[in-house]
Amino acid sequence: xxxxxxxxxxxxxxxxxxxxxxxxxxxxxxxxxxxxxxxxxxxxxxxxxxxxxxxxxxxxxxxxxxxxxxxxxxxxxxxxxxxxxxxxxxxxxxxxxxxxxxxxxxxxxxxxxxxxxxxxxxxxxxxxxxxxxxxxxxxxxxxxxxxxxxxxxxxxxxxxxxxxxxxxxxxxxxxxxxxxxxxxxxxxxxxxxxxxxxxxxxxxxxxxxxxxxxxxxxxxxxxxxxxxxxxxxxxxxxxxxxxxxxxxxxxxxxxxxxxxxxxxxxxxxxxxxxxxxxxxxxxxxxxxxxxxxxxxxxxxxxxxxxxxxxxxxxxxxxxxxxxxxxxxxxxxxxxxxxxxxxxxxxxxxxxxxxxxxxxxxxxxxxxxxxxx
Amino acid sequence: xxxxxxxxxxxxxxxxxxxxxxxxxxxxxxxxxxxxxxxxxxxxxxxxxxxxxxxxxxxxxxxxxxxxxxxxxxxxxxxxxxxxxxxxxxxxxxxxxxxxxxxxx
Amino acid sequence: xxxxxxxxxxxxxxxxxxxxxxxxxxxxxxxxxxxxxxxxxxxxxxxxxxxxxxxxxxxxxxxxxxxxxxxxxxxxxxxxxxxxxxxxxxxxxxxxxxxxxxxxxxxxxxxxxxxxxxxxxxxxxxxxxxxxxxxxxxxxxxxxxxxxxxxxxxxxxxxxxxxxxxxxxxxxxxxxxxxxxxxxxxxxxxxxxxxx
Numbered sequence: 001x002x003x004x005x006x007x008x009x010x011x012x013x014x015x016x017x018x019x020x021x022x023x024x025x026x027x028x029x030x031x032x033x034x035x036x037x038x039x040x041x042x043x044x045x046x047x048x049x050x051x052x053x054x055x056x057x058x059x060x061x062x063x064x065x066x067x068x069x070x071x072x073x074x075x076x077x078x079x080x081x082x083x084x085x086x087x088x089x090x091x092x093x094x095x096x097x098x099x100x101x102x103x104x105x106x107x108x109x110x111x112x113x114x115x116x117x118x119x120x121x122x123x124x125x126x127x128x129x130x131x132x133x134x135x136x137x138x139x140x141x142x143x144x145x146x147x148x149x150x151x152x153x154x155x156x157x158x159x160x161x162x163x164x165x166x167x168x169x170x171x172x173x174x175x176x177x178x179x180x181x182x183x184x185x186x187x188x189x190x191x192x193x194x195x196x197x198x199x200x201x202x203x204x205x206x207x208x209x210x211x212x213x214x215x216x217x218x219x220x221x222x223x224x225x226x227x228x229x230x231x232x233x234x235x236x237x238x239x240x241x242x243x244x245x246x247x248x249x250x251x252x253x254x255x256x257x258x259x260x261x262x263x264x265x266x267x268x269x270x271x272x273x274x275x276x277x278x279x280x281x282x283x284x285x286x287x288x289x290x291x292x293x294x295x296x297x298x299x300x301x302x303x304x305x306x307x308x309x310x311x312x313x314x315x316x317x318x319x320x321x322x323x324x325x326x327x328x329x330x331x332x333x334x335x336x337x338x339x340x341x342x343x344x345x346x347x348x349x350x351x352x353x354x355x356x357x358x359x360x361x362x363x364x365x366x367x368x369x370x371x372x
Numbered sequence: 373x374x375x376x377x378x379x380x381x382x383x384x385x386x387x388x389x390x391x392x393x394x395x396x397x398x399x400x401x402x403x404x405x406x407x408x409x410x411x412x413x414x415x416x417x418x419x420x421x422x423x424x425x426x427x428x429x430x431x432x433x434x435x436x437x438x439x440x441x442x443x444x445x446x447x448x449x450x451x452x453x454x455x456x457x458x459x460x461x462x463x464x465x466x467x468x469x470x471x472x473x474x475x476x477x
Numbered sequence: 478x479x480x481x482x483x484x485x486x487x488x489x490x491x492x493x494x495x496x497x498x499x500x501x502x503x504x505x506x507x508x509x510x511x512x513x514x515x516x517x518x519x520x521x522x523x524x525x526x527x528x529x530x531x532x533x534x535x536x537x538x539x540x541x542x543x544x545x546x547x548x549x550x551x552x553x554x555x556x557x558x559x560x561x562x563x564x565x566x567x568x569x570x571x572x573x574x575x576x577x578x579x580x581x582x583x584x585x586x587x588x589x590x591x592x593x594x595x596x597x598x599x600x601x602x603x604x605x606x607x608x609x610x611x612x613x614x615x616x617x618x619x620x621x622x623x624x625x626x627x628x629x630x631x632x633x634x635x636x637x638x639x640x641x642x643x644x645x646x647x648x649x650x651x652x653x654x655x656x657x658x659x660x661x662x663x664x665x666x667x668x669x670x671x672x673x
Contacts, residue, residue: 131614132532139532142540168544374484382488389495401549412518423525432530433627439537440634444641446542450549451649457553
């Protein structure tokens, strides 16, 4: 409670006055509710800006201009897109399974949005610091796979069905290297909550877990590749491969239902990038403990996390517009023959490292002898 | 404070529906769905008793093992179902009777 | 208070999903209702303070079992074979006639009465601990218990999972009428006999 938003805000005088009149439990519930809504709105906006970023960056990589009519640099294109999505006709195929057809986009979005409950944006800007944080994030995000599969099945179209099957099998398969890699970090940090995972990475970049030992360095790339596959991004975007399947699992979806799928995808990239930053790239920490204990420190921490996440986001889009798509069998063999064994090797290697060097990082061993 | 009986009631409903699904359906996958319900009711009971009767975490461990076993059971069971479908081209449970002795009626 | 709200919502979800799952003829919908049941049970675990079990429940079931079920339903056609018991009124499935059913009802009555007799003191025998709603994290104690008291079961379950993995892969693999490894075994056998 102390480390969450409600605890942070309950220390303010006006909020305490409110808490006295309404009761602490209800007030913290109200604060939670307000912040959840705020986070949702912000995340939806981030997802919308994701589409803009995708189009602008792809245009940049291909020496085009991209959308530049609506607002400065075309920044308000997302509003135009949103209005277009909402006002479009909502078509359902006649032979579709109505219940599942309506349910699928919501399941997909639900799975993504629930993960922001444990995202550490700064030391106190975290909705709830669950002690099973990262485990919860992996667990709830697996709903996305169900949503994709049901969307593909319920449309009653061959393209959609193939896309949904590919999506579900891909997400199940790539969950294994992702989980094993996260276990490696959990082993080093000694806890599942995000604040525990981030805590030891404070300070300079060499304290980040990516530089903790050689295995985590490999592990970061395993994690990054697997999350690319889990978010159905190129070069692993087989579920929506437009050259073979028209548009994959959301071929038959129109209007805002298609928009929900697209939004889920873009938010998921953001969330996954934020998770990789928290696990490997130092999370919200800033060097030198700048302005420790003040509110500006919180803003700087948030900025630090946001910058790193956006950098990873850029890399994800960059990868999409650079690499060709894989075949299905190549996709599966990469997961099961390369990434999973490497992840297991990393896990065992990290365990041995922790026992052998008493949990000290590489930098600590080379330069910090005696200081520790 | 929620009483133990409330959990036992929910668990009973899970158990009974699981049993009904298992008995009344003829599709093997549906029978596996019923088994999942029954396993869940057992796991829920373990956790409820572990809070209300024992006040230690052994019940949690038991339900973790139940979840593990349910996962293994689902994997093997569905593999058998798919193999059965390849051979028989149906998954009606009454078709799985090749090992039965011929009844003399 | 929030535990009560969570309990009401979760149990409502569980019970309604259960009944719908029993009711519906569409197997795909059944699987989706199973999803509702599993998420509801995870919510019930949360009201009991079992955070790790709840997360495991969602992870294993939603991420694995439900998707496997959906795949199996789709690959096998998802046809619901109408059994007679689903129409409650003419209750004569292929597994018996009315005499067996009469015997069954009688035995069930006697058995049920016996069970009620045995368990009538259940709530007085079990000393219900009136614990407060304060929440203590369970992960660390669970981890300790898994590698101390329950180590053997933990190891055996890992062997079980490995067996299930290999077994499922072998069983579901499409193969010819006579698997190749049987030929190999037979050939080896002949080879050995020639040696002798």
